Structures are given as structure tokens and as C-alpha cells.
Amino acid sequence: MRICITLKSDRMPVLYRHRIVSLIKEALKQSDKDYKDFLYNGKITKPFSFNIVFPKERKIKKELIQIDSRFQIEDTVYYFNGSFLNLYISSLDYRFIISLFNGLKRLKTFDFSSEENMLVNGEKITLELKKVLMLNERPIKSDTIVFKTNSPILIEDKDDKPVLFSDKDFEHHLNEVTDRILKSPHIKGKGLEKPLKFEPVKMKKQVIKHTLKAFREKTGKPVMYLTANAGIFKLSGHPKDLEILYKIGIGNRTGQGFGMVEVVG
Numbered sequence: 001m002r003i004c005i006t007l008k009s010d011r012m013p014v015l016y017r018h019r020i021v022s023l024i025k026e027a028l029k030q031s032d033k034d035y036k037d038f039l040y041n042g043k044i045t046k047p048f049s050f051n052i053v054f055p056k057e058r059k060i061k062k063e064l065i066q067i068d069s070r071f072q073i074e075d076t077v078y079y080f081n082g083s084f085l086n087l088y089i090s091s092l093d094y095r096f097i098i099s100l101f102n103g104l105k106r107l108k109t110f111d112f113s114s115e116e117n118m119l120v121n122g123e124k125i126t127l128e129l130k131k132v133l134m135l136n137e138r139p140i141k142s143d144t145i146v147f148k149t150n151s152p153i154l155i156e157d158k159d160d161k162p163v164l165f166s167d168k169d170f171e172h173h174l175n176e177v178t179d180r181i182l183k184s185p186h187i188k189g190k191g192l193e194k195p196l197k198f199e200p201v202k203m204k205k206q207v208i209k210h211t212l213k214a215f216r217e218k219t220g221k222p223v224m225y226l227t228a229n230a231g232i233f234k235l236s237g238h239p240k241d242l243e244i245l246y247k248i249g250i251g252n253r254t255g256q257g258f259g260m261v262e263v264v265g
Helices: 017-031 033-040 094-106 170-182 213-219 239-248
Strands: 002-008 011-013 048-053 059-066 072-079 084-091 109-111 126-135 144-149 197-210 224-236 261-263
Touching: 002 094, 017 033, 017 048, 017 084, 017 094, 017 109, 033 094, 084 094, 084 239, 094 126, 144 239, 170 197, 170 239, 239 261
Parallel strands: none
Antiparallel strands: 002 084, 002 126, 011 072, 048 084, 059 072, 109 126, 144 224, 144 261, 197 224
């Protein structure tokens, strides 16, 4: 199940994923607080992924971003000149999608910024929610699917170090991460039906700037740099597993805006 939220904002900083997570939390709180608490009061795998698509007509500037009361950085800010942004969210969890959909319909605006957090040149950003639509999905019936990343896939080893598609042990870590995620009771409750096989078609490395409150408090640094994988690839496995991955995303941190894919063949 997928939905598309049309947003309007005059600008957005390169550090935006954590605020989209906050928008998702707020929408769930509006509609189904118990479910929101279930997802976020414990450290559980999130049954969704998301991606935001900026309009082609945009300007890029280097400006002062106040992340919170402790950290300010000068970094990229995108300006949209009245154009719309599209936020895509995908999940296999019917309760998540319906709760999110209903909550988003109740929200007219969302405060991307607060008095001290996520200000650009000292000014607040507000997102207007213009439209929320349910989207059709491509059926998964084959044991080999060509996917394209909508948001880059992050695969990390047991030491939280990034693994790239070009690394010889990438497939091993992809299977390890995926098997662990599928075993989550609210995802599938059991591991992979059979091992995944990964074949890059047109892939590249992509470094993403990201921030989280817990990271800032733990490290004393404003921004984390995550090395991820973007592009087109073939993935082989059991159709049931491929369908789940299509819906929840692939890899680590899907609930933070990584690993969303679409079917291209």
C-alpha cells in the first residue's frame, strides 16, 4: 500500500528526513495514538519507507540552518518558488497506512520548524498539506524483479559500518539484515524463504546527510554521514519476500527515509 502527499513549502534544508518522521508521528497521533505509541515507544522495526520528491524547478543556496539550540551549520537549502513537493510512503501494514491516511487528512499544516529547531536564516518553515492520495502498486509474482531506488538503500554490518553494492560481502550482509527484519513479529514473523541474490544494473554510491536528536546527544556532532546505495538492480528471491521488501523498503533505517524502491521490470 502506498500513498502520496502533496506538500507546499517555499524551501527545505538538506536535513529533512527526521522532520518527515515527525510529520508521520503527528499524523498517526491524530488518528491512532495507541498504534503510534506501539511503533515509537519501543525500538522496533518500522513497517514502512518513504521518499520525498523535489520539483525540478528549484534553486540551491548555502544558508544557515539552526538544527537545535546547540547546533548551527551552513549547508544546502532548496528553494521551490511555489512548486509542490510529493512525499511517497509505502507499507505492508494496513493499520499503519489507514491511520496515517486519516491523520494526514486532518492536518492542514505541519510545523517543520519550532522556536529553536530547524530554522533557516532564523526563519521557520511550515509545510502545507494539499492532497493525500492512495496509489496502486505493481503485483510481485516473479522470483526476480528489477527495482529502482526511490531513496538510497543503506546496508550496515554488525559494527554499523556501511556496506556498498561493490563490496564482495554485500549480498551476505543484505541477507543478514533482511532476514533479521523479516523475523520481526509485526513484519512477517519468520526469516527469508530463501536467500536473496543481488545483481547491480546501474548502481552508485550516495552519501546522505542526516541528523537525529539521539545522535547529536550521544556524539556531540550536528550531522551524520550515511554511505548508501542508489540506482537500478535485480533482486532474486521468494516472491513473498520480494513483495514485503517492495512494501516496507530494503535495508537499514527504512523508517527514516531509506530503502524505498519501485518496480521497473
